[in-house]
Amino acid sequence: MPILTLFILLPLVEIGLFVTVGGWLTLWPTLLLVAASALLGVSVLRRQGMVTAVEVSTALNDMRDPARPLADGALTMLAGVLLVVPGFLTSAIGLLLLVPFIRHAAITHIGRHLRGATVVMRGGGAAPRRADDQTIEGEFHEIEPGKRPTHRPSGWTQH
Secondary structure (H helix, E strand, C coil): CHHHHHHHHHHHHHHHHHHHHHHHHCHHHHHHHHHHHHHHHHHHHHHHHHHHHHHHHHHHHCCCCCHHHHHHHHHHHHHHHHHHCCCHHHHHHHHHHCCHHHHHHHHHHHHHHCCCCEEEEECCEEEEECCCCCCCCCCCCCCCHHHCCCCCCCCCCCC
16 A cells, blocks of 8 residues: 555655746756756666676675675665656655765665575575574485485474
C-alpha cells in the first residue's frame, strides 16, 4: 500500500511544484532548471558506474568488506536517476544524496535496520556469517553416489 500511495502522491506533488516554481520563474527558466538537473544526473550516472567498480575492486583486493563502497555507489547512482527524472522534489532528493555526509548517514541508518547474513573475508574468499556473529565450523567428506544412506537425517521433517 505505501508504494501505491507513493506512485499516486509523487506525480501530484511534482505537478504542484512545477506550477508553483513556473509561476515564480516563468516558463524558460523553469525548463532550464529541469534540463540542467537531467544533465547533471546523466553526468553522475556515467561517472559513478566506473568509480564504484574501482572502489569495490580495491576493497576486495585489500581484503576489506565491499558493502560500504557498494552501498555508497548505489546511493550515488540513485541520486543520478532522481536528478534525471523531471521534477523538483526528486531533484532535491537527488542533490541531497550527492552530499557525502547525508549519503553515509543514510547508509548507516539503512544498515542498522537490515537483518541477515554479513560477509566476512577469509583467505581470499567470502564466507557467509550468521547474524548473531557466531562462527560454526565443521568437516565434511564426499559420499560416492552408490553409497548414499537410505535413512533420513535426525531432525528431518517432510513438508
